[in-house]
Amino acid sequence: MQDHLLEISKNILAESDVDLVLTLAIDHMLELTGAERGLIILFDDKGNEIFQTARRLSKKDIEHPKFQVSFTIIHHVRSTGQPLCLQNAFEDSTLQKSESAARLKILSVICLPLLLHEKLFGVLYLDNRTVEGIFEKSACDFATRFADFVSLAAFNSLERKKLTNRLESLEQELRIKYDFTAIIGHHPQLVKTLKIISQIAEADATVLIYGESGTGKELVARALHFNSSRRDKPFVPINCSAFQENLIESELFGHSKGAFTGAYRDKIGWFQKADGGTIFLDEISEMSPALQAKLLRVLQSGEFSPVGSAKILKSFVRIVAATNRDLPTLVQHGSFREDLYYRLNVIDIPLPQLRERKSDIPLLIDHFLDKFGHHHSIRQKALDMLLQYDYPGNIRELENIIERAAILAREKSIDMEHLPPMLTLHEKSSVSHHAGKTLTQAKRSAAQNAEKEYIIDYLRASHGHITNAAKMAGVDVSDFHKAMKRHKIYPGEFK
Ligand SMILES: Nc1ncnc2c1ncn2[C@@H]1O[C@H](COP(=O)(O)OP(=O)(O)O)[C@@H](O)[C@H]1O
Ligand SMILES: [Mg+2]
Structure with a gap:
């Protein structure tokens, strides 16, 4: 019995949908008490009915005049907040007043208030029309205690629903106001990121985006730029690890003729060309100390000089930097300037790894299938496998996997054979991770x-x-x- 109860509680708690929580609760109540029919009604703060779930009671039953008496009982419990356990409803004085008891044919009734912090937010009703006195005192006591548990479970799922609704409407609002069409996902972490972007798009403050490779850092930097009034000016992505030091310096700040071997003429740097726009400095941790010093100067004063020139130029470029390294650690090691770190980190946006927001995977797959013009679906087994995988390369890796699969599958649905062997290995490894190894x-x-x-x-x-x-x-x-x-x-x- 105890095990059975634990199992029941677990089932109820595992459900997040209010309707299912209530349905399960009634079903178990019917089973445990021997009741025939059941109904749960929930009310909001203002007393309006917000939920009704019934078992073995159709809409027609509930609307039938005969059911009026049950409502009399429900209202009674609602107004007194006290549980009611009737062995024979015909003989009960509360009911006799309202209806001709003989017509009612309800014999045994349990009706319980659903309370939270002593506040009533619902009523649970169970009856049996054929057996008199079916609810023994012990069944009534048990049902009363079980109702406390149901209250808590129902309340939690209602709260969860409210929260999801709030997130959804926030997301809607954001998506209408800003162009986030390229950024796919509903995960709360991602919605939070969209909210930050909307709040800071118009600011000039420097932004530091951090997250593993492939988590969408550049995508977010673009969203910041294209949702701001800078959108008509250039967005310039510069990967700080892709250039030699003097090249990146002249890319950013320009150089004068003869500044170094190969500098045949004056060159205008991005800080000048992109004035009023955004420069996205990717992999900022890879910047040399000399360049870090120059960058700090622009961030502090807006001033810079081209390589090999004493000219002082000014620029109103917004800097959005990104890194997949832990900058505080690099600061501790002395390989990244502390003052620059604080200058960059005025606003920081952390991006979650894909494995932390797996609920977004199906949406992302749909998005990428669309993008790669694959008009066929994906088989459940392949989807399961994609959901299982850990994605060290995050969204970029998922995107590559889907692109490859779309090509291999051609006109067919995507199946396991179209996924990289690595994913299959991954699955096998969970069965026996030593198989095939010396x-x-x-x-x-x-x-x-x-x-x-x-x-x-x-x-x-x-x-x-x-x-x-x-x-x-x-x-x-x-x-x-x-x-x-x-x-x-x-x-x-x-x-
Ligand atoms: N939330 C997202 N929705 C749709 N595509 C995304 C999302 N995040 C990342 N991507 C895609 O994944 C790839 C890698 O993103 P990117 O911004 O280059 O990552 P990072 O700069 O962090 O390495 C890009 O093709 C990008 O469009
Ligand atoms: Mg990148």
Whole structure:
């Protein structure tokens, strides 16, 4: 019996939909008390009926004049807030007043208030029309206690629904006002990001976007630019790791003729060309110290000089920087300027990894199928596999997988065979992760897994603070950092 009750509670709590929570609750009540029919009505703060769920009672039954007497009971419980357990409704004085009891044919009734913090927000009604006295006192007591649990479960699912509705309407509002068409997803974390973008698009403050590779940093930078009044001016993405130091410097600030070998003529840099626009500095952690100093100067005063020139120019470019490294750690190591970090980090936007927002995967798949002109669906097994995978390369990786699958599947639905073998391996590995490996390989992979878990444990314990985690683990910070990189562990996850 106890096990059965636990099972029931678990089932009810696992449901997030209010209607299903109530349906399950009534069904179990019917089973446990021997009642024939059941009804739950919920009210809002103002006393308006907001939910009604019935079992073995049709709409017609409820609207039938005969059911009026049940409503009399329900109203009675609602106004007194007291449970009612009737062995024979014919004989009850509360009812005799309202209806000719003989016509009613309701014998046994349990009617209970659903209370939360002593406030009534619903009523649960159970009856049996054929058996008199079916609800023994113990059944009534049990039902009363079970109703407390149902109250809590129903209340929680209502709150959850309210929250989702609020998020949805917030998202709607944002999506109408701003052009976020390219940014797909409903996950609360993502909606939060959209909200931040809408709030800061018009500001001139520097923004730092951080997240693993492929999480949409550039997409967000573009959304910031194209949703601001800078939209008619250039958006210039510069990858700080893709250029040699002097080249990136002259890309950004320009150079004068003869400034270095190969500088045959004056060159205008992006800070000048994109005046009034946005420069997106990707992989900002890779900037050399000399360039960091120059950037700091522009951020502080708007002033800069082209390479090899003493001219002082001014620019009103907005800087949006991005990184997949943990800048505070780099600051501690002295490889990134602290003052620059604070200048960049005026507003920060963290982007979640795809594995943290898996609920968005089906939407993203649809979006990418559309993008790659694949008009066929995807088979459940393939979808399951895509949902299972961890995506170290995040959305970019999912996008690549779908593009490849769309090409391979041609006119057919996408199936498992169109997915990269890696995903299948991934699944196999969860069955037996040693299969097909030599002993040495198995040992090595076990050691690697252990290292990964070790790092994650310490990061969890330090809430993502790498220096503290390394200290606790008794490992050199830079080694710890290297290991994190090797295992693609991102500290934001543990904050
Ligand atoms: N929320 C999203 N909805 C749709 N596409 C996305 C989303 N986030 C990222 N992408 C796509 O994933 C790819 C990688 O995004 P990108 O902004 O380049 O990531 P990052 O700069 O973080 O490496 C791009 O093709 C981008 O359009
Ligand atoms: Mg990028």
